[in-house]
Amino acid sequence: MTNSFKEKLGQGGYGAVYKGKLKDGRLVAVKVLTKLKGDGEEFMNEVAAISRTSHVNIVSLLGYCFEHSKGALIYEFMPNGSLEKFIFDASTPENDHHHLGWETLDQISLGIARGLEYLHRGCNTRILHFDIKPHNILLSEKFTPKISDFGLAKICNKNESIVSMLGARGTAGYIAPEVFSRNFGKVSHKSDVYSYGMMLSEMVGGRRNIDTEVENTSEIYFPHWIYQRLERNAELGLRSVTNEEDKVRARKMIIVSLWCIQTDPSNRPAMKEVIDMLEGSVDSLQIPPKPYLSSPPKSQADSSTTLVSIQ
Secondary structure, eight states: OOTTOOEEEEEETTEEEEEEEOTTSOEEEEEEESSOOTTTHHHHHHHHHHTTOOOTTBOOEEEEEEETTEEEEEEEOOTTOBHHHHHTOTTSGGGSGGGSOHHHHHHHHHHHHHHHHIIIIISSSEEEOSOOSGGGEEEOTTOOEEEOOOTTOEEEOTTOOEEEEESOOSOTTTOOHHHHOGGGOOBSHHHHHHHHHHHHHHHHHTSOSBOTTSSSGGGSBHHHHHHHHHHTTOOOOOTTOOSHHHHHHHHHHHHHHHHHTOSSGGGSOOHHHHHHHHHSOGGGOOOOOOOOSSOOOGGGOOOSEEEEEOO
């Protein structure tokens, strides 16, 4: 299945991603899954979810194949790779995420928000992604963000308010508290909002939200540290903020991220509200209540069937 693919773009537990070319000359990214779970449910789930979408901020699926317990997904090629490398990867020249500039970061955050709003409300079904994180945001040549990797997504009819979900799903550090335990509320599109908020916080900070290698212990959990600075109306202390416009963009993104990671799902904005906040004036934004420090640890995860509310 991979004989004609020579340039590997990435590797993961699922398999690998290769760069390829179609007969018409178009460059593509071919995601080859060599370790399909069960009967290939996750593979078919990704095909089913993304084939229902058509949006500038959703990566386009061009084709797929399935044979001998292996699967391949053919996507449009994104020359700038994932957002992750521009935030975290210290081994590349792009390790300074503000190499992109605050205006570009602002537009990336807005594009992702529009893509999520489309998944939640805009397409012919409701799709909950459940794995929003920098690694799953791909960037085009002009840095247009596109949401990718729908392996954990849940598809619902628009008139369907509740579906069942077994256990927690997602990536540690981005999973909403209610996905771990129903004691925090119902799982819904607001769970994607939480993941978006955690990702937005990392875009602003240019670091992992939890970093035990920082010089000061007060900075270990970035959302807590930045919230304290907002409370005191202190300088944000972010690198590469060099002018008033950058300060406004950074402050707006921080406030929006803190609203998105509220522990109670009902206190989080829907993605339409997130878009309105990002497009509006920073002066109209109120500082939200202080969110809990982080999602509950995995030991608190509720392994029973979880009811998912899409309302």
